[in-house]
Amino acid sequence: MLVAAAWLHDIGYAPGLRDTGFHPLDGARHLRGIGWPLAICNLVAHHSGARFVARVLKLDRELGAYPFSQDVVSDALTVADQTTGMHGEAMLPEERIRDMLERHGPDSANALAHPQREPYLRAAAARVAQRLHSIGVHTEFAAVAA
Numbered sequence: 001m002l003v004a005a006a007w008l009h010d011i012g013y014a015p016g017l018r019d020t021g022f023h024p025l026d027g028a029r030h031l032r033g034i035g036w037p038l039a040i041c042n043l044v045a046h047h048s049g050a051r052f053v054a055r056v057l058k059l060d061r062e063l064g065a066y067p068f069s070q071d072v073v074s075d076a077l078t079v080a081d082q083t084t085g086m087h088g089e090a091m092l093p094e095e096r097i098r099d100m101l102e103r104h105g106p107d108s109a110n111a112l113a114h115p116q117r118e119p120y121l122r123a124a125a126a127r128v129a130q131r132l133h134s135i136g137v138h139t140e141f142a143a144v145a146a
């Protein structure tokens, strides 16, 4: 489930799938329309705290068609996204967030949602770091996640 959602999470950026212009929602709608399981569509719809941005864009009702579940899989998907740069390079969540804000600009929905979204991203990173730590895997982002 995690691997499938990771491959598919940004599919809504594909120009041919653009509907609302909000890629998590457009991607989830597309996947649902071609028969992907709702659980995968929900993960795509909500990756990386999309619900906070949807609120700014006034798309929260539409996004609400895809229930959000805060769990080990949604945390792992979000943290995988938030520790990977635009070209697949490893990044710390702090760097990735800074990069996202620069790319989207100060007036963007991402920037406007940032005060609500950032604590969620940091908390997800802390939970993932803790889970990995409990099985003996130490992450670079553990120190900055808390």
Ligand SMILES: [Fe+2]
Binding pocket: 009, 010, 023, 024, 047, 048
């Ligand atoms: Fe995305």
